[in-house]
Amino acid sequence: MNSKSQTVLSDTDAYSTNDAGVRAELSEIDASIRTASIFFTVSSVLWLLIGSVFAIIAAIKMHHPDFLGGDAWTTFGRMRSAHLNAMALGWGNNVIFAVGLWIMARLCRSPIRHGGLLLIAGLFWNFGLTLGLAGIIFGDMTSVEWLEIPHYATPLLAFSYLLVGVWGIMAFHFRKGAHVYVSQWYILAALFWFPWLYAIAQIMIIWFPARGVVQSVTNWWFAHNVLGLWLTPMALATAYYLIPKVLGRPIYSYYLSVLGFWSLALFYNWAGVHHLIGGPIPVWLISAGIVASVMMVVPVVVVGINHHMSVVGLHRAVWRSPALRFVVFGSISYTLASFVGSAMALRSVNEITHFTHLTVGHAHHGVYAFFTMIMFGGIYYMLPRLLKREWPSATLIRVHFWGSAIGITIMLVALHVAGWLQGVQMKDASIPFLEIVQMTLPWLKARSVSGLFLTVAHIAFAVNIFWMLFAAGSFRARTAPTLLSKNDGEAFAK
């Protein structure tokens, strides 16, 4: 083992160590960020529930257009946009601020300063987002994908983000130790990339609109990078942190981590223009996007190997740990979703899949099956350490896992099949458009069913969290971790 991977080991070995000093240090860090992280966690879960309600309404309207059809504020375009923003900016950003910043603080090995900054940021973020969602629902939506929030709410979000960014830099500045762990690269980079993307998109599309389709190029550079350079790095950082922590052994290869990080940084941010294949923009731009999309195979394979080799042989421990069960589901989904994404960027495939439900399915493959599942895992790992209590109910965790896993699988199958058939039939002009609509309806109904599974899962998750937060009682006295199978012990004895 070379010296570098040993450094990784010592960084990540704190949890499984018996060294009282290291444990005390982590405990002190946890205490310093507890209030902020719990505030963000609770916010994220509330947005998850709100977003689920919008999702179900929008999903049902797809096959029963008269459902809640009497008012402007519940029309499909507004409900789906409310869903997207509640999930991406409400659930996604709050959970990133909760878990990502906590991981950052722990890896910087220094109690955080000015935790109050984070609380103010959190209040602004949630207030701005509430205002923004109200704006969408009551008629001020922008109809720019991923930027639907009206212009009067975005400055609140920007201010909030500024505070988070400043805090992140300060946390990093006051770190201890010379080595910077792979999770920190991802979090630092994402904290820097996101405001750049968001500011440029706001300026060039909303505030000072660029000419014609330059807006569209900017839109997809931004929107795809919200996934690629914001959600993805944060989820990968969480996976890179949790896998060695829970299993008590280092990440398989330091060099693969480096290669995975830099190839993602280099390729992902060119890929977004594949949303405009066949559209009215210069062909060379699209070709560049396609090349980058295919090159994404490199970071995906590298990270996939690295994560797989890190858990190989310890599958029972993975299955038993609530956090890792979710993280590994998410990591596998990352590999699959990315391969599908690279394929969808090929012109011959995109000719079929563009403009269909398959794109919607693919978006959920990335944002839910990958990002969201890993962040669930992050919360399952983080909260017991912040609260110094165990999870009240293993059953609720199981309901959450299976509801999410089955729900998202049904959704992915339904939307991929429906989208593919839709694309093939749209290409054949002899098939009337309304017949294609009819063909998709059963699949869209299956998607609504999947939404019920996911919502039940989210409710189970929320109940467990609030039970843990507020309920006194027997589970408080529990000292052993809540695990998902009976013969616990060995893997965690270290």
Place this chain on the structure above:
Amino acid sequence: MRNLALLFCGIFFTLAFSFSGLILSSNNILGGLQRTTETLDEEGQLQEGEELFPRVMPGLAKQGKQVYIEMGCMYCHSQQVRRAGFGGDAERGWGPRASVPRDYITQERVLLGTMRTGPDLMNVGGRPLNADWHHLHLYNPQITSEHSNMPPFAFLYEVQAIEQSPSADALQFPPGSPYAPAAGYEVVPTRKAEALVAYLMSLKLDYSVPEAPIL
């Protein structure tokens, strides 16, 4: 990793690379596009005295675009035509030619769209559909397009008692339509509905530009 300078430079330059490659360069290439005549003269200059394209949208249609935006129509309807032979756009009659960057330069907000739950609307104003059809279709899509999954926009219309004679702009329901109002009542569009239909009727790809002539 210990070399922080390298880390920060890498983080900065990777995004700067795509920002300049995609955003700045497309702004550089397309940001200066101007309206043009359908053909150019021998010296590559605009033909004097001919109409400039793309057209500038009339005022009522602009208000209608705002309705289109606030209702989120673009989440099911794209506004772009792909070239013949790529997808079924041309064969479905969604436009007489592919749309090109210049077609969008007069638009303050570009609504290309990425989803076709419903048909493309780049040239919907060029189809043989009159305002009456659009009003009925918006009031309840089932009237004109049975089994469509488009939501009804009946809230953009008012049902009112007929005073003396029916209003000129009242919707003309097909005989026996289950969506028709009760006897003695009529359905009239609000200003938002009028504007939205004006916008839809203004969406036309019926002109050539030098780089994309209608053949």
